[in-house]
Amino acid sequence: GRHQILAKSPLTGIFGECDVGGAWGSAFRATGFDALVIRGISDRPVSLVVREDGASVEDAGDLWGRDTFETYEAYKSRFPDSETACIGPAGERLVRIAAVLHDGRHGRAAGRCGIGAVMGSKRLKAVVAAPGRRTPRPVHDAQALAKACTAFAREIPGKTERLVKYGTAGIVVSSQDLGDIPVRNWNEGSFGDRAVPLSGQHLAESGRLKKRFFCGRCPIGCGRTVELSDGTLGAGPEYETTCMFGSNCLVDDPEAVILANELSNRYGIDTISAGAAIGFLMEAFERGETSGIDLGGIEPVWGDGKALVQLVRLIGERRGVGEILGEGVLRASRVVGRPDYAIHSKGLEFPAHDPRAFNSLALSYATSNRGACHLQGFTYVFEKTIPLPERGFPTAQDRFGTERKAELVIASQDLMGLFDSLKLCKLSMNGGVSATVALEWLNLVTGWNLDIEEFLTAGERIFNLKRAYNCALGVSRKDDTLPDRIRFVPKGGGAGNNLPPDLDASLDEYYRLRGWTPEGIPKPETLKRLGVRYPDEVGPRP
Structure with a gap:
């Protein structure tokens, strides 16, 4: 049920994205469309209703000013088999930290980067996915895929017992x-x-x-x-x-x-x-x-x-x-x-994980394409319990260690780009869903025959494409930084006197391994190898 919403962030002025769960993604996919691009600004409050036969713009004046719960229920009554992505009063008022909400009172939020304000600026109250028949999409080897997924579905709850009982x-x-x-x-x-x-x-x-x-x-x-x-x-x-x-x-x-x-x-x-x-x-x-x-x-x-x-x-x-x-x-x-x-x-703003408790987070936050984000790297899980053998980390790493942290961050960032693109929840990794497992499922769905290196290179391509967009907006080494409070002031508590590794030295190693210049710009030969080019036009950075 996952989906992603992308825009230039009104909060950061650079690449913005939100990945969110719930039911909207499945409903949208059932309309037969893979993606939706929204351009322009309406002269009045509207909503976009997507069906199997296309999309229509409908007046939303009666819902402008309503909260997200009321908006969700209003569209549920009009289109019983629908799911709605909508903004509330914060998005309407162009609050830069506004979110896009889904699933009514269950509150599945595409929260980060102020994407709700982007919808508000377009006077777009909601995007409603109303698929009707929900025709199944073709799968290359449905029987083998069902067998593989069923095995994991039986095992995952036992491996994620704390999540099952108590949530995040x-x-x-x-x-x-x-x-x-x-x-x-x-x-x-x-x-x-x-x-x-x-x-x-x-x-x-x-x-x-x-x-x-x-x-x-x-x-x-x-x-x-x-x-x-x-x-x-x-x-x-x-x-x-x-x-x-x-x-x-x-x-x-x-x-x-x-x-x-x-x-x-x-x-x-x-x-x-x-x-x-x-x-x-x-x-x-x-x-x-x-x-x-x-x-x-x-x-x-x-x-x-x-x-x-x-x-x-x-x-x-x-x-x-x-x-x-x-x-x-x-x-x-x-x-x-x-x-x-x-x-x-x-x-x-930082999410609720401290780089002084997990050394990899410092470099991961500093280089994340949307700003401080634990999910674009998710590196700290590889310093707790989860291995990453496909990239030479057969066991979980020492959270206070300094060896190979740049390698770990790069490997994790590339893998997370793949998980986001495949709409795989990262929490499934706690249940054993690895890069190898994700690749197996992808090949069964598509009929492709990718090997693990081709698969992980696709993740590298994803990360570099986002970086190229940001570099076109002026992002460079000067932006890959952290607050002094995090870099130089020990936290105490369970983190003791630990401080993250020297950021300048970490960036030097990271850029070298990425194939970027010392200023954090992807080299032409790196982009050529990956089939990535700089965007022709990105507009000004707010």
Whole structure:
């Protein structure tokens, strides 16, 4: 059920993409189309309805101003067999951290890079996939594919038991013990026992967890459906949301985190960027740096769950300080005058994994094509439990080690490009889905006969194509960097006194292995080998 949304990011001004699960991808594919390109700007609010016989533009004036849940339900009533990707008030108001939401109250978010604001700028409220008959698409060897996938479907739940029982928030406490979670805007190393109430385990044991949510036919079902304070059901917060709204802001009240998540889903806001922006504001307020800013009567002190929820509302409505926070931490830091409080790379806020706890993350974040991102590299899983034998890593690597980190980052980035292109959830790797397995499935679907080197080279091509786009926008070594707080200040806690490897030396090695210049520009011979060229026109970088 996965799909991807691409645009030049209004938040970072460079390549932007979101990969998201749920049911929309399968519904769109069932219309018979593989991709949708949307150009231009409407003169009024509209939605795009895609059916097997084509697409139509329909008036959405009655839904402009409605939240994502209301919009989803409205289209479900009009087209019962449909799935909807839509924006909420944040996207309509061009909030730069606006998301695109799917699956109604289950809140599957294409969250990063401000893609919701792109839809808002086009006055595009929703894209509705209404496939009708859902005609199956041809598969080269359907019998062999079914046999291979069925075997994994039976094994994966047992290998991912914690995800099955507790969702992604099931790793909150273990990640806290490793020193991996953000605490007080990345200033502290431990949230201690205060992490426990935020965990997936506590959510289940407290009776708040009501059922699981499955993206399409996934055998894991890591989504959570929880009971809200008013007795209604909503989406349980994922790991990233839990930590960015929770430990990053020193909030240990699960009710506040759940409500902040619910509001973010309704307004259509990226919870990672929102939690980062609110943590930034709380630090600025603590240090007396917010004079002259309209806080709307809110005192954004550390740990105040009520303030957290109020600030999410202001971001969604683009009011007062919410307008500043909704621009992202880079632009907010220019208003406040404290860039050292803004934890980002290339303008994209850090997700809830700390490079001081996993050395590979530093280089991975710095070189990620969309800005700081744990998913474009996903390198830290290869420093925990998962091997990557196809690239010479037969066992999981030492998270504090320094040997071959550039090789690991490159191998992982290339593999993740393949997983994204094949719409494979990265969590399936915990169940044994490797590069070799993915290649086997691809060959069975297409009838191709790719070998592992051809397959991984395709991943290299994907990564270099995105880099070439960014380089055409002016990205180079100067942009492949990290905040000083992350590079030079030990975190403590489970990460101890560890600091990431020297970034300049890591970049030298990384660029050499990539076939790029010392300034981080892919060499002509590298692009020629991969069949990649620079784009003819990319427009200005905002």
